[in-house]
Structure formats: C-alpha cells, structure tokens
Amino acid sequence: MTSLERRPETGRSVTAKVLALLESFTPEAPEMTLSELARRAGVSLPTAHRRVAELLEWGALERGPDGRYRIGLRLWELGSLAPRGLGLREAAMPFLEDLYEFTRENVQLAVREDTEVVFVERISGHRAVPVWTRVGGRFALHATGVGLVLLAHAPVEIQQELLETPLERYSSRTITDPGTLRAKLADIRHSGFAVSDGQVTTDALSVAAPVTDQDGTVIAAVSLVVRADGAQPAMLAPVVQSAARSITRSLYVPRPTPDDSARRIPS
Amino acid sequence: MTSLERRPETGRSVTAKVLALLESFTPEAPEMTLSELARRAGVSLPTAHRRVAELLEWGALERGPDGRYRIGLRLWELGSLAPRGLGLREAAMPFLEDLYEFTRENVQLAVREDTEVVFVERISGHRAVPVWTRVGGRFALHATGVGLVLLAHAPVEIQQELLETPLERYSSRTITDPGTLRAKLADIRHSGFAVSDGQVTTDALSVAAPVTDQDGTVIAAVSLVVRADGAQPAMLAPVVQSAARSITRSLYVPRPTPDDSARRIPS
Structure with missing residues (x-):
C-alpha cells in the first residue's frame, strides 16, 4: 500500500x-x-x-x-431530478427548439455553479459552427455569452472573487482586464443581453440573455452561438431575449398535478 | 422515534x-x-x-x-457521465433533431433497465400530440414503441419474466395476452421496427427502431410518436430505421482525444 x-x-x-x-x-x-x-x-x-x-x-x-x-x-x-438540471431543461426545451430552427446553429442553456458555467442543454445542427461544450460540462464565466450574463447578475462576492484572480485568455479577443470586464458586465445588466464576439474562439459569436425566477433573480442563461463572420448580434438579441422570457414564464405556469399526469402516459 | x-x-x-x-x-x-x-x-x-x-x-x-x-x-x-445516459444522448442528438424536423411531433430515445424502459431523450414541438414521458423517467416495456423494440431484443430471461407476470392494460388496444405479445416480438425482430398503434393512449402511434453496439447487440431504441389519426407507419418506419442506423454508426466513430478537445472550447 x-x-x-x-x-x-x-x-x-x-x-x-x-x-x-x-x-x-x-x-x-x-x-x-x-x-x-x-x-x-x-x-x-x-x-x-x-x-x-x-x-x-x-x-x-x-x-x-x-x-x-x-x-x-x-x-x-x-440526477435527472435536480431542479436546476433536467427540470429546468424540460421547461426550456420547446423554446430552445424554436431558437434552434431560427438559425440551425447552436443553442445553449446554462446555470452558474460558484465561479463556473455548467451547461444544462445544447442543441447543434450537423453544419453548426463547432463548439465543444458538453451537457453536464463546465467552463469559465468570463468568456462565453451565457457566462457573461450569469456573471453580470451574480452576487457581488462571486464577481469580486473572479475579478481578483487572473482571467484566463482563450483567444486574442478574450477580456482579461478586470476594469474592462466590469464595464462590460454593467453594460450587460443595462441592455439585458450579452455578446461574446470571438472571445472564446475567434470563429464563433454568441448572444445570451437571462432566465429569472418569480422574484427576478437570474437563475439561468440561454444563448445562440453562430459563425462570427457575418453575424448580426443586434438582430439575434431580440430573438434570444424573447426565448429567455418565454422560458421564465413557462417555469411558473402551474404544473399538472401527479393525478393529472397519471392520466396521461407515454407512447 | x-x-x-x-x-x-x-x-x-x-x-x-x-x-x-x-x-x-x-x-x-x-x-x-x-x-x-x-x-x-x-x-x-x-x-x-x-x-x-x-x-x-x-x-x-x-x-x-x-x-x-x-x-x-x-x-x-x-450522472451526465453515465455512458448509457447523456453519452448516448450526445451521440444521438443531431439525428434526433433530423427526425424531429421531419414531423415536428415527438422523438424519443430510450434504453432498457431490467423490465422497464428508461427515457434518455425526448424532443417535442409545441403542437405535438401530448406524451407525458419525462427524460429520466421509466415505463413498462410491453406498450410503447421503444419498449417493444427493447423487449423484442432483450435476453430470454427478461422476456420470460415479463411474459409470466400480468401485463398492465393502458388502453383498449394494449396487448395483454402473452401469446399475442410473443408473436408481435417475433415480428419486430423480423421487420426491424415496432409499431405501437394506440397501445398506450388511443390518440398516439409510435414507430420505433433499434440502435446496436458494434457486436449487433441492441442497446437503445429511437421512436417517432405522432397522432394515430391519419398516421402512416409504413412511411415513417424507413425514416426511423435510418436515424437508428446513423446513431449506431456515430457511436463508433473515433472520438476526439482529450488533446483534440482541449484545443476547441465552448462559445
């Protein structure tokens, strides 16, 4: 031994x-x-x-x-019983499908766990710009679209902790200066969406928006990831924000009771 | 106490x-x-x-x-690291998306655990025929399309065990007679697909086909669930079988090594 x-x-x-x-x-x-x-x-x-x-x-x-x-x-x-895992994903799925059909690129749903993003869902077409996110996988908050949204709305302690550690560089466009990142986060809170333009890989651009709970607390983020070349974030933002709002609303629709669901069975 | x-x-x-x-x-x-x-x-x-x-x-x-x-x-x-859960789902997802776009109804991916079906994935449109399957949820093998495929290719002991217990009736069309079910399973092995026509709820019809491993062992099943009224199983079967074969093939494409994937990061 x-x-x-x-x-x-x-x-x-x-x-x-x-x-x-x-x-x-x-x-x-x-x-x-x-x-x-x-x-x-x-x-x-x-x-x-x-x-x-x-x-x-x-x-x-x-x-x-x-x-x-x-x-x-x-x-x-x-694990599928975790409300922040498949529970959230089930509620979001029809809206993620709509988003996917809009561009046939990548659609992502993510939550924050401490200072990292956890990807809860990803839909990708055969010809989508390649992203190596894995459902159940983690990534840093400060580079991806969903990460920036979740960081912008994270508790101050989390933002502090992240801004005090060196920010990893993933591409020439990753924001690694704490002051610049702080300004970007304020801008995301103000506009209601985040754009990560080549900040992870230079060929991909993501537009992300927040999903909130009934009290307005941000609990998840949804994004579209497309080819950076020719992407029009201003056109994509309203579509992503609208999907995020629909997911927020659908989370608080009264669910069928166990009795109701016992009457409907799978096919 | x-x-x-x-x-x-x-x-x-x-x-x-x-x-x-x-x-x-x-x-x-x-x-x-x-x-x-x-x-x-x-x-x-x-x-x-x-x-x-x-x-x-x-x-x-x-x-x-x-x-x-x-x-x-x-x-x-x-849990997302379970090869029979999200691992299988990740490989299958692009083909499930294709199937979904074909009908905009319900697409399901399932595996067998003892004498039950476990649903690994489900894609549903807003206007799809309602099914109450839950990702991570279970159901009996003898009524659903995916269940029938998995049962038809299950080890003899599992078939025996199931055929010796009373078969629950979900609708007027559920097969509950062991002899009839045995004949149906033989037919599924012969034709390469299963049709469950109103055998769970009379309004839904599902067509399912098997996904195999490299040795030809059936490890999962994929299905399309549509409105029973006007459904054409003979037209749907080749589409479902083709998706199942594509999933089978994609499971055995060499995956990127950890080194490769470290070079690609999410956006």
Whole structure:
C-alpha cells in the first residue's frame, strides 16, 4: 500500500469515501478498473472493493463489456431530478427548439455553479459552427455569452472573487482586464443581453440573455452561438431575449398535478 | 422515534443509508424537509442530519428557496457521465433533431433497465400530440414503441419474466395476452421496427427502431410518436430505421482525444 493510498483512509467518513469514489469519474476518465478507482479516490483496495460492490448493487455504478467500472444509469436517473438540471431543461426545451430552427446553429442553456458555467442543454445542427461544450460540462464565466450574463447578475462576492484572480485568455479577443470586464458586465445588466464576439474562439459569436425566477433573480442563461463572420448580434438579441422570457414564464405556469399526469402516459 | 424510523437503522451499512436518503427523491417528491427525508429513507433524524450535511457540502443535495432539500446540480453533473445516459444522448442528438424536423411531433430515445424502459431523450414541438414521458423517467416495456423494440431484443430471461407476470392494460388496444405479445416480438425482430398503434393512449402511434453496439447487440431504441389519426407507419418506419442506423454508426466513430478537445472550447 502506498502512502497515497493509506493517508486519506483515516479521518474520512464512509460518506466522504463513497463520494470520493464517485467523483473519481470525470469526462476525461469515464471508465476505470477497481485499482484505478481506489487510487484516484485515495482509498485502500479492500475499502474500494466493499463500497463499489454496494454502489454496483444499487446501480450507481455499472460494469462495461470490458469489466471496467462506469457511472450507472440509476445515478443518471437520480440526477435527472435536480431542479436546476433536467427540470429546468424540460421547461426550456420547446423554446430552445424554436431558437434552434431560427438559425440551425447552436443553442445553449446554462446555470452558474460558484465561479463556473455548467451547461444544462445544447442543441447543434450537423453544419453548426463547432463548439465543444458538453451537457453536464463546465467552463469559465468570463468568456462565453451565457457566462457573461450569469456573471453580470451574480452576487457581488462571486464577481469580486473572479475579478481578483487572473482571467484566463482563450483567444486574442478574450477580456482579461478586470476594469474592462466590469464595464462590460454593467453594460450587460443595462441592455439585458450579452455578446461574446470571438472571445472564446475567434470563429464563433454568441448572444445570451437571462432566465429569472418569480422574484427576478437570474437563475439561468440561454444563448445562440453562430459563425462570427457575418453575424448580426443586434438582430439575434431580440430573438434570444424573447426565448429567455418565454422560458421564465413557462417555469411558473402551474404544473399538472401527479393525478393529472397519471392520466396521461407515454407512447 | 417511531418504530418505522428505528427498525431499519440497525444492520444497514452507512453506504446503504446514504443511498436510501438519495433514493427518497422521486419525480412525485422532488423536494422535502429533513424529517420527511428521514422518514422516507427509514433512518433516524440524527442520522439523516449527519449524512445530509455531508451530501449538502459535496453538492449531491441542495436547499431550495423555501429551505427544503432537493437533488443538487453536482449529482446531475456526475450522472451526465453515465455512458448509457447523456453519452448516448450526445451521440444521438443531431439525428434526433433530423427526425424531429421531419414531423415536428415527438422523438424519443430510450434504453432498457431490467423490465422497464428508461427515457434518455425526448424532443417535442409545441403542437405535438401530448406524451407525458419525462427524460429520466421509466415505463413498462410491453406498450410503447421503444419498449417493444427493447423487449423484442432483450435476453430470454427478461422476456420470460415479463411474459409470466400480468401485463398492465393502458388502453383498449394494449396487448395483454402473452401469446399475442410473443408473436408481435417475433415480428419486430423480423421487420426491424415496432409499431405501437394506440397501445398506450388511443390518440398516439409510435414507430420505433433499434440502435446496436458494434457486436449487433441492441442497446437503445429511437421512436417517432405522432397522432394515430391519419398516421402512416409504413412511411415513417424507413425514416426511423435510418436515424437508428446513423446513431449506431456515430457511436463508433473515433472520438476526439482529450488533446483534440482541449484545443476547441465552448462559445
């Protein structure tokens, strides 16, 4: 047993070890063997063996055709109950479809988690400008359209925290100066939409607008991402804002009660 | 402390209790107080308090504006790594979009979990025939189009298990006779697609086809659900089969390596 494996074994609760096993899975490492899993989670092989058996039985983990472990469908089903995940996405989907048909490019729906964007939905056509966002993936707030909207409406502490750390540069047009970014955020709050023009990759332009809750608090952002070349943000903005407002409204339409929905079943 | 709360406390591992807390959340009960959570999970209030604090800290649970607990975004992000959930969905999405544009009705993508269908994706227009499928939700195998495809290609043990239990009736057209269902499954294997004509609700017809892995094992099913009145399944079948084949092929195109994808970033 290496010191890496032994060290964190003591002092951590069983819950913490189970969560450490689960969070060993990442987009870069979605499948692994038991010993890789134990090493990444910092638990001993016998501990990993015991906990993984319980997670497998419940369905939080599955084994692939090659015997390696991966996140199970049951955990995905459970995650689908997160109101900020699929709940939001279900309400937004018809309006995202409308936006998609407008340009056949990329449509994105995202929320903020601390100082990052989490992408909740993306619709892309075969010939859309390529973006490598992954549903469930994260990105920095200060470069993307949705990120700028979410940052502009974030609590002051979050803005402070982000503006005090060096801002990563993704393209020649990324805003990395805190003063310039501050002015841009004020402008976004004033106009009601954000434009990220080549600030992530120079070939893409995104226009984003906020989705709010009943009290007017910004809870998500929606964007259209198109080819920067020839894009007309002033024409796209009203379309994106209108979709965002429709999503906001649809979130507060009374939902069917369980009794109502029990009467309608899938086909 | 009621006997209900005390009874299951002994003999269950900490992992089992944590999983019991998580699985207390359902589509019908997506948010609850700590005492409701403890009662549903069958753990004592102090145990629930301790475990929930750890789950909150990690982000598996969140608290809503009213203080009630709900599934957190972090669990949704983790669930998005399930290859049979969003992984499959990401690969399928452009082809599902094409199918959607063909009819502007409902497009569904589903996998089998034991003797049930789990819906992985659904695209619906504003004016589509209403279906109450929920992404992440489950349904019986023997009535829906996707369910029939998945059942027709399920291991013999699964078919046996299902055919030996009473088959629930959803509409006057649901097949509930095991012999008739057996013949229908043989027909689906032979023709390569399934038609569910009013077998869930009499107003909807679905046409479904299988998605396979590299060895030809059926791993998912895709369907179009349209109004039963005037629907032409013989015209829809080739379109659905072609989409299913495209999804099958796209699953085995070499993916970009982590290095490649690091070069492309979202906009």
